[in-house]
Amino acid sequence: MTDLADLYQQVILDHNRNPRNFGPLAGATCQAQGHNPLCGDRVTVFARVSGPTIEEVAFQGSGCAISKAAASMMTTLVKGRSVAEVEALATRFHSMVTSDPNVPVEAADLGKLAAFAGVRAFPTRVKCATLPWHALRAVIRGAGEPVSTE
Ligand code: ZN
Numbered sequence: 001m002t003d004l005a006d007l008y009q010q011v012i013l014d015h016n017r018n019p020r021n022f023g024p025l026a027g028a029t030c031q032a033q034g035h036n037p038l039c040g041d042r043v044t045v046f047a048r049v050s051g052p053t054i055e056e057v058a059f060q061g062s063g064c065a066i067s068k069a070a071a072s073m074m075t076t077l078v079k080g081r082s083v084a085e086v087e088a089l090a091t092r093f094h095s096m097v098t099s100d101p102n103v104p105v106e107a108a109d110l111g112k113l114a115a116f117a118g119v120r121a122f123p124t125r126v127k128c129a130t131l132p133w134h135a136l137r138a139v140i141r142g143a144g145e146p147v148s149t150e
Helices: 002-017 065-078 083-097 107-121 123-141
Strands: 030-036 041-050 053-062
Touching: 002 065, 002 107, 030 123, 041 065, 041 123, 053 065, 053 083, 053 123, 065 083, 065 107, 065 123, 083 107, 083 123, 107 123
Parallel strands: none
Antiparallel strands: 030 041, 041 053
8 A cells, every 4th residue: 555655745736836716605505614633623614505406515624634635635525415425524534534544445435535645544633534524524414504794
């Protein structure tokens, strides 16, 4: 799994340097904030949900490279997918990052998310990786509620 360690470096650093879908989302139908006090990460996730589909998603916030890269990659993976698919993906991701670090990750199953397997060896960083997913779950569970103007 040495190659996976390399992938972790490249993909995460790239998403941290050039976060995708970063900034407020015009026409967002819902949003939620997440805070990881252990690390100081803060993230706000915006989404435009239409029926069962997440049409657009974006995020804003500040935090460590892991949290920012996790949020960035998440937005690229969930756009255009159904709420049910995204719930399943969030569950899959959470169980991967909290799994035994000595057990190889099924990279084929997880796709790009396997890049975050490295956090398993650093329990304090697991919350950095899962924070944006927690926020996204809050967003889609509150889908339909108007975005606060404050
Ligand atoms: Zn963090």
